[in-house]
Amino acid sequence: MNYWLMKSEPDEFSIDDLKSSKHQKTAWQGIRNYQARNFLRDGVKQNDLVFFYHSSCKEPAIVGLAEISQAASIDISAFDEASAYFDAKSTLNNPKWIQVELHFMAKFEHPITLKQLKADPQLTNMVLVAKGARLSVQPVTADEFDHIMSLSR
DNA sequence: GCCAACGTTGGC
DNA sequence: GCCAACGTTGGC
Numbered sequence: 001m002n003y004w005l006m007k008s009e010p011d012e013f014s015i016d017d018l019k020s021s022k023h024q025k026t027a028w029q030g031i032r033n034y035q036a037r038n039f040l041r042d043g044v045k046q047n048d049l050v051f052f053y054h055s056s057c058k059e060p061a062i063v064g065l066a067e068i069s070q071a072a073s074i075d076i077s078a079f080d081e082a083s084a085y086f087d088a089k090s091t092l093n094n095p096k097w098i099q100v101e102l103h104f105m106a107k108f109e110h111p112i113t114l115k116q117l118k119a120d121p122q123l124t125n126m127v128l129v130a131k132g133a134r135l136s137v138q139p140v141t142a143d144e145f146d147h148i149m150s151l152s153r
Numbered sequence: 154g155c156c157a158a159c160g161t162t163g164g165c
Numbered sequence: 166g167c168c169a170a171c172g173t174t175g176g177c
Binding site for chain 2: 166167168169170171172173174175176177
């Protein structure tokens with residue numbers, strides 16, 4: 001079992017959008033960064049747990065929990081010329097990008113804000129709080145996961 | 154909206 | 166393969 005944190009701009013797709021999705025599931029498409037892609041492809045497995053993080057918004061925070069309901073598959077949005085995620089360099093014969101499927105588990109009663117995460121002495125090594133960390137898919141350690149879960153209650 | 158920190162592109 | 170220029174992310 002591995003733990004992850006995935007970012008989303010709530011204006012684009014929020015934890016509430018995930019909750020109200022069909023079967024409370026969504027295809028996590030549009031990751032166009034190689035490091036994040038490699039985590040999706042090589043690290044993320046079915047049943048892994050994911051912190052859902054709201055970025056580029058008034059109060060950046062971990063707002064809920066999701067589960068990986070389906071591991072890596074080809075991100076077909078890269079083939080769709082009409083999609084914002086279209087990438088001409090990704091072809092059917094040589095697909096570049098990966099998607100996974102997320103299943104809603106919980107919306108936290110108490111979101112854990114970035115401010116709170118940064119101030120927490122137990123989370124000083126967390127990828128999210130590192131300087132200049134822009135990764136939209138990032139690993140979370142078991143200790144970090146347990147600690148953050150305890151803060152959400 | 155600003156801008157620091159990254160990532161990517163492309164000329165050489 | 167270097168690196169300048171450009172594009173993106175994301176907190177503030």
